[in-house]
Amino acid sequence: MSAARQSGAGRAGDPRPRRISNVLALAWREAGLMRHDPTFLAVVFAQPIMMLLLLGFALSNEPANVPLAVLDRSATAASRRLVEEVVATGYFLPPRPVSGYAEGRKLLEGGDAVAFLVIPDDFARDALGGAARVQVLLDGADPLSAARVGGILRSVAAQFDPSGRAVAARREDAPRPARGAFDLRKRFWFNPTLADRDFFLAGIAGMLLTNLCLSVTALGLVAERENGTFEQTLSLPTRPLEIVIGKILPYIGVSYLVLGIATFGSGLLFGIWPAGSWLALLVLTLPFVCASLAIGVLVSALARTSAQAVFITVFFILPSMILSGVLLPYQLMPDGAREVGAILPLRWYQIGLRRIVSRGGGLEEVWLPFLALCAIFAALLLLIRWRLKPRLA
């Protein structure tokens, strides 16, 4: 309505407001189409809820239910207490006693145990002398779990006091008695229990917006070209850039809606509210959404059919989830991969999101990711201009 009125006003005046009204008219048309598209509505509403539930409840890198085999050759009070202390960490299933070394190895080979603890028969005597040793075999086939489980077992064993009472050693954040040359006081900031949920949910807006912006624009534009409606729009007295901006504008609004669903969802369901500035969150999101939409437009310009658009989009989204650091820390990736990831908008957005949501940062903490996102957006606009020109000549 308002767009139509403004376009009338623009016709009477100079050409500058006319350009704006063209864009607004297109945006209005696009927004009207969106409301009637059930698959689009599913992406906007169902996907955030599904991802919130998956990332909030289901996924975790923290070991749990770890199957443990124990060969207790010592069979003394001390050895039984060591096993009890291992189980008391809460990471393990009830230990499975085995009668021989071969049986334990077989459990590891079949994947029925992740760790195999062997307590030698002179354990109790050596423990009193302060020189006890145990052997642990790990299933290296699952390296990440094996590394974490090995660390847990090592720390339980290091605190084991064979003569005294059991040390309450629950979870990694429990205070530990001083060993070694120093009294190491460690603290995990922003997330004292190292819960994976906080890590995943801090980046969830980035994942959702990437999916939304890329798939909707790339598929939408190609479908219009296939149906011929794109040519119809082209025949209007509008410039190509105006068309693109007009199509993109409503999606910026939808993106903020999805950002709201993600933020309020993780806040209301899991109590994870942004610790920092909401204003910074809103400001940082704008260049990210623009850059993601621009990638979608670029994909649509590169693809000839919807099938091609689908493949390019899907196989752009998947590596960007991996390389950006939104699910796994990018800091640990090898050199080439870290740099490739830096050209992805999602990398910078998730860096900014973690500063705001987890660490309580504000505008001054996110200027670098903000500028990086603006630069990526500008580069994409140049690419689109170059790519759209011959087609629309």
Next chain:
Amino acid sequence: MSARRLLTLLRREVRATLRDPFTVAVLILVPLVALLSFSFVLSTEVEDLSLGVLDASGSYESRRIVAELEADGSFVPRPYATRAELEAALVSGEISAAIVFPPDFQRALLARAPGQPPPEVQLLYDGAETVLAGNAEGFLQGLINAAGAELVGPEAARGGVVVEMRALFNETLDGTPFMVAGTFGFVLSFLTTLITAVAIVNEKIGGTFDQLQLTPATNLEIFLGKLLPLGGMFAFDVVLMMFASGFVLGVWPRGNALFFVAVSSFYVMTSLALGLFFSATSATAAEAVQKTVFASIPLVQLSGFAFPIRNMPMAIQWLTEVLPATHYIRISRAIYLRGAGPLDLLPELGALTVFAVLLVGGSLRSLARRP
């Protein structure tokens, strides 16, 4: 069922697929790119991590410890003058961990006596990056303890029980073989379903599918005519990925390679049948794609490809069992990493067979609904 008709259908399908350079490129490039990009993401190593240093003592001992940390290559120390600067750096993510030496560090260290508490050192980690903080913790603690033992002499012996640890199948806990074996599951589940769904919906839109149904070919023949050529191409992909991961990443299957290819080809059929089912129940390409992509979210996150199923709540663990990909990924990891044979994998193979029967039956039924 006529062999001649089937052969004609097969020839048609192979020609149609090979004529489209885009599909051929997808079939070759996507598996290779997936293999290379997934293979290194699981890392238990810490390298060049920024470590904030607030050295209030400014002593020889504290500098020595920092120098040891730097020499190891795991950490890049960055000095900060005040506590406020250090905390700001943690908030902005400039540093992922920090070490703080109190002003009386040197005095406490030199005055160290058997009965006295040892000198305090503070370690701060950025808990917002959970995996990073967990990995860094182990490295930092080990390095500082080693440096400390050198400074104060071996009498700083640890108490407790010494653990001799050894990892079977993968001594160095390298993440590459684990991810390579999982990537087979990812490619064979997702790419196959997507390609089939898109190919058939496109034929439906173009009208060639209706033409096909008007020919004397039976449903089973049409079904096999679609399935066998695509299955053959993906069997080729399995071999391609196996050689690529062997020659480029140095990861070869520990078990029998032929057995692996055979199981994988069998699994491809179940994913293809799923793709047929999606396309048969969708009116437009966009709808088929939407279904495939929606099905792929649990595929990546619940099948054990990226996150261990063991760590999930019990109810969700049950849910993961109804995904065929869960069983296939378990099989491919068992063969690749532990060298398992057919006898070790009977329950998983049985589960895959059940899924294959259900999915092939379902997609045949959905094809049978002629317009």
